[in-house]
Structure formats: C-alpha cells, structure tokens
Amino acid sequence: MNAARRGLARRLFALVLVTASGGLLASACADNESSLFIRMRIVPDEGCTTECSPDESFLTYDEVDAAYPGGYSHSAVLLVGNQMVQRGDSDVLRTETSRVQLYAAEVRILDNTGSMVGEYEVPVSGTVDPGSSDDPGYNCTEVLMIDGATMDELRTRMIEEESSAIEVVSTVILKGRTLGGQEMETVEWAYPIRVCLGCSGCIDHAPECCSGEGAGSEACEDLDAVAPTCPRGRPGVTDCRQLLTSCSEHLADVRSPP
Known part of the structure; x- marks a missing residue:
C-alpha cells in the first residue's frame, strides 16, 4: 500500500472511531436523562x-x-x-x-x-x-x-x-x-x-395588638394564636401581630409604588 492510501486509511479509521465514540456519548447522555x-x-x-x-x-x-x-x-x-x-x-x-x-x-x-x-x-x-x-x-x-x-x-x-x-x-x-x-x-x-397579591387571609386584632409596641403585651399574647401552616402549596393565614401593623395598612404599603 502506498503512502497516499495508508494516509487515507488512517483518516477513515479515525473518522470511524470519532463516529462510534460520539454515538456512545449520545447514548450515555440519553441514558442519564432517563435514569x-x-x-x-x-x-x-x-x-x-x-x-x-x-x-x-x-x-x-x-x-x-x-x-x-x-x-x-x-x-x-x-x-x-x-x-x-x-x-x-x-x-x-x-x-x-x-x-x-x-x-x-x-x-x-x-x-x-x-x-x-x-x-x-x-x-x-x-x-x-x-x-x-x-x-x-x-x-x-x-x-x-x-x-x-x-x-x-x-x-x-x-x-x-x-x-x-x-x-x-x-x-x-x-x-x-x-x-x-x-x-x-x-x-x-x-x-x-x-x-x-393579597388573596390569602389576614386576621386583624385591636390596633394596639397589631402595633410593634403592643403586640407583646399580656392582653395581646392571650389572643388566639394563628398556628403556623405547613408549606402545602396554598397560602396560609397571616396574623397582624406578625406584621406589626394592621392587615389593611400592610396591604396599602405593599401596593404603594416604591
């Protein structure tokens, strides 16, 4: 076999190897995504x-x-x-x-x-x-x-x-x-x-209980607590004491342009 033919044979062999390895890689990727x-x-x-x-x-x-x-x-x-x-x-x-x-x-x-x-x-x-x-x-x-x-x-x-x-x-x-x-x-x-925006429930109490100063008072602490809800894909209920303001004031602040 002359040099030209040997060179062609090598290039064809290399092409076959690249094609085969590419097929294996594609197969591995497909297998990974399905696994x-x-x-x-x-x-x-x-x-x-x-x-x-x-x-x-x-x-x-x-x-x-x-x-x-x-x-x-x-x-x-x-x-x-x-x-x-x-x-x-x-x-x-x-x-x-x-x-x-x-x-x-x-x-x-x-x-x-x-x-x-x-x-x-x-x-x-x-x-x-x-x-x-x-x-x-x-x-x-x-x-x-x-x-x-x-x-x-x-x-x-x-x-x-x-x-x-x-x-x-x-x-x-x-x-x-x-x-x-x-x-x-x-x-x-x-x-x-x-x-x-504002589609879930919010519980208001007396104004003093929704403020930062009054929320921790004994009278406000004795109010029924809103039990924390599990993240189950739906909004839970918010207590104004968590917001340190009334529900309406909080929503008004949220909706106000920054």
Whole structure:
C-alpha cells in the first residue's frame, strides 16, 4: 500500500472511531436523562411530615401570596426517581455505585407569555437509591421554586399593572452524581404557580395588638394564636401581630409604588 492510501486509511479509521465514540456519548447522555427523573410535587401531611413515595398525595399547581412574609419566596418538596440498576454485590465485595447524590437545581421561571422572569441555580440535598426489579428507587428533595428576587419582580409587575395575580411556570433540572462518579441530571420538569397579591387571609386584632409596641403585651399574647401552616402549596393565614401593623395598612404599603 502506498503512502497516499495508508494516509487515507488512517483518516477513515479515525473518522470511524470519532463516529462510534460520539454515538456512545449520545447514548450515555440519553441514558442519564432517563435514569434520573422528577416524579411529582409532594404534599406534606397536616403534621408537616413528608413521605417520599409515589403513592402519596401530590399537587398539580401551587398558589402563593406575595403580599405577606410567607410568600416572599416559595419552595416545594419534589419526589425524585432513580431507574439505574443495582450494581452492589456483597458476595463479591462490590459496593453499590448506582446511588445518586443530588447537589443542585437549575430553575427557570417563565411568565404566561413564555418570557423568562428569573433564572438561578441553588444547592439541594438528598440521596436516591437505585430501584429494585422494574420499580425505580425514590427520595425527596426541597427546591426553591421562586427565589426572593424573582418574587420581588413579580410583585412589582402586579402593582404596576394593577393586577391581582400572575401565572408563571417554574422549570427545574436536578443535578446529581452517582457514587461511581457519573454526572446525572433530569430532563426539565415544569410546574405552574399562581402568584397573587393579597388573596390569602389576614386576621386583624385591636390596633394596639397589631402595633410593634403592643403586640407583646399580656392582653395581646392571650389572643388566639394563628398556628403556623405547613408549606402545602396554598397560602396560609397571616396574623397582624406578625406584621406589626394592621392587615389593611400592610396591604396599602405593599401596593404603594416604591
């Protein structure tokens, strides 16, 4: 074989190797995205306990009131599945490498026109075991679905547009790493959230009890307390003593342009 033919053969061989390796990489990426997935938004029970199981109750959208402190940002507990096969074997002293440790969430928030309102990455935690047989393994992780800066922007937009609510979609990509060192991530998961302004309940008491000076007095402390609510996807009730002003004055301040 002459030099020209040998050179051509080498180039063809290199092309075959690149093509083959590219196919393997594409296959690995596709496998990674299907191996780790977000199943649903879990609802804590009345005692604020969360069971990380696909049989638990779930929500299809959330509502948050940006007018009160409980709605200055918004988080949700997500159920995450791992479809990787188990690789550990005690008979041959082989450790399990298919467990996935979650470490970050990429979040994008889009309004009802598809325009991006916020984008950020936040740390998360949780280890998702591999499944058994055909069933995935599951665990939960809490994700900041709307951060404070984005909530401020949405609140300002509602005030400027004299709107009582705005619909957004929070999309999440979870990132993890197997105990074997392989990087994993979920496909983008979308979740609708209705952000409102003053749509939840607020309890007023006597003016002196809603002020900063009187809220701690014995008479005001003896009033029925508003029990803290679990973050269950719907706005809770606010007590004027938490605001150090009356509910109406607080809402008036919120709605006033900065």
